[in-house]
Amino acid sequence: MSPTVYHYLTLSAILFSMGTIGVLTRRNAIVIFMCIELMLNAVNLSFIALSRHLGNLDGQIFVFFVMAVAAAEAAVGLALMITFFRNRESIEVDDINLLKW
Amino acid sequence: MELLFFYLVALIAVISGFLVVKCQSPVNSAISLVMTFFCLAVFYVMLHAPFMAAIQILVYAGAIMVLILFVIMLLNLGAEANKRYAHSVAGGALAGVVVLLMVFYFLRQGEATGMKGPISTELIAQIGHTELIGRTMLTDFLLPFEIASILLLVAIVGAIVLAKKEV
Helix, strand or coil, X not given: CCCCHHHHHHHHHHHHHHHHXXXXXXXXXXXXXXXXXXXXXXXXXXXXXXXXXXXCCHHHHHHHHHHHHHHHHHHHHHHHHHHHHHHHCCCEHXXXXXXXX | CHHHHHHHHHHHHHHHHHHHHXXXXXXXXXXXXXXXXXXXXXXXXXCCCHHHHHHHHHHHHHHHHHHHHHHHHHHCCCCCCCCCCHHHHHHHHHHHHHHHHHHHHHHHHCCCCCCCCCCCHHHHHHHCHHHHHHHHHHHCCHHHHHHHHHHXXXXXXXXXXXXXXXX
């Protein structure tokens, strides 16, 4: 017996909610970033499972674009963190308060 | 048999995903995340999408995680000081559980139906997954493909401008 699409969607939901918990509870900006990657991957898994279930390749193309955007986001986000670290010697999100009032 | 394998890999994926959230040191989180990516690549192979599995390992485990590890080690980050706020942990856990319960509710209620496409296991085996993806990408999705290349160019320029000492 092979796993159905619901198995994959359930696993995807579990991974996504773990990523959500990570984003909301961690305070290191890079770990938050990695949790966002975890959420993106959970969504990718459900895209590919549904694409397989429906016999349609559009979902997999979408996963391809999600990966392209994640790569761009990684480059720009990490550059921002390096710049911030250079100014504040820290990447804790509590220290990022320049635009707070 | 395949279901048993699925449960085994799913267990590893969930445990390593949990370690991403749990580990104090960012390097340990990053290594756990690589493990999760490998598990997801295994799922993509099981879903008859070998090209996506290869891209998952090349782009995520290869490029993005190396970049993240590089920055972690460049900034010499240790374990974060253990001063998490209790209310933020409680709120985050509550929000995560609510998301999970909502998705489970909709999964139980609904049924994944839709217009069935022509792609089958036989077609993938006959033509090849990479060729099918390539054909779709360069015909139906040509404009988004070009936009993605412009996005990557802008990201490269932006990253260099941001990370340079003086522009």
